Amino acid sequence: MSRGGALRRLAAHEGRWLVSLVWWVARRRIGVAPGERALGYAAAQAALVYGLAFVCVVETVGLSALFADRPVVHGVLLVLDVYTVLMVLGLQASAVTRPHVLGADVLWLRDGARRELRIPVGRIASVRYDLRFSKEEGRAGDGAATGAPAGVAEFAVGGQTSVSVELVEPVVAVGLLGQRTTVGTVRFHADDPRAAVRAVREAVAGAGDGSVGDASGAGGARVTRP
Incomplete structure (x- = not known):
């Protein structure tokens, strides 16, 4: 991707989390239509984000006091520090206001304001509860080329x-x-993962007119189509 394209995408990302702050204050969610189910995922990071925001606020106060007699430096640092605090809060705001969304035809997964993936329900073969630590090299957008396994x-x-x-x-x-990656397995987090599994299972069964059974002993659900 060209440098200009990358900058446009980064600017759009900045705009999304800034908008999310407004929606967060208004206690509203983005992209959840009537009849669709929101699958929240923000709770797992809330303590970390709020702790980091508190540290940033303390730093802002400390630096303001330290450079109070140097107006130019004080002003620049104050702007940067306030923006940092907003950015940290925007991380949580975007996660709260942009939950995963399960519709009749699409499972829409989102990573706050950073990225998203729409999965047609008809393409889902199985879904299961599967708690594990993430691996950075397996994340979407790591640069793998489309057409690779x-x-x-x-x-x-x-x-x-x-x-x-x-x-x-x-x-x-x-x-x-803009990195494009071909994926056959998707792992995501939900605040209530077992409820999310049940909801996706029901959506797949309804979309495919198939039978739903256990995919494994771990509580998975596999849809068998004629």
Whole structure:
């Protein structure tokens, strides 16, 4: 991707989390239509984000006092520190206001304002509760080329995922800077992963007119189509 394209994507990302702050204050969610189910995932990172925001606020106060007699430096640092605090809070705001969304035809997974992946429900072969620590090299958008063997996309929160989705056909995931990765397995986190598994199972069964059974002893669900 060209440098200009990358800068446009980064600017769009900045705009999304700034907008999320407004929606967060208004206690509203983005992209959840009537009849669709929101699958929240922000709780796992809340303590870390709020702790980091507190540290940033303390630093802002300390630096303001330290450079109070140097107006130019004080002003520049104050702007940077306030923006940093907003950015940290924007991380949580974007996760709260942009939950995963399960519709009748699509499972829409989101990583706050950073990236998203829409999976047609008809392409889901199985879904199961699967708590594990994330692996950075397996995340969507790591630069793997489209057309390569289908890999794994991870939408981790707090360093973990809790739901695994196996696909009948791979989908293409697009990273923050436009990297395209072909994935056949998607792992994501949900605040209530077992409820998320049940909801996806019901959506797949309803979309495929198939039978739902256990995919494994771990509580998975596999849909068998004629």
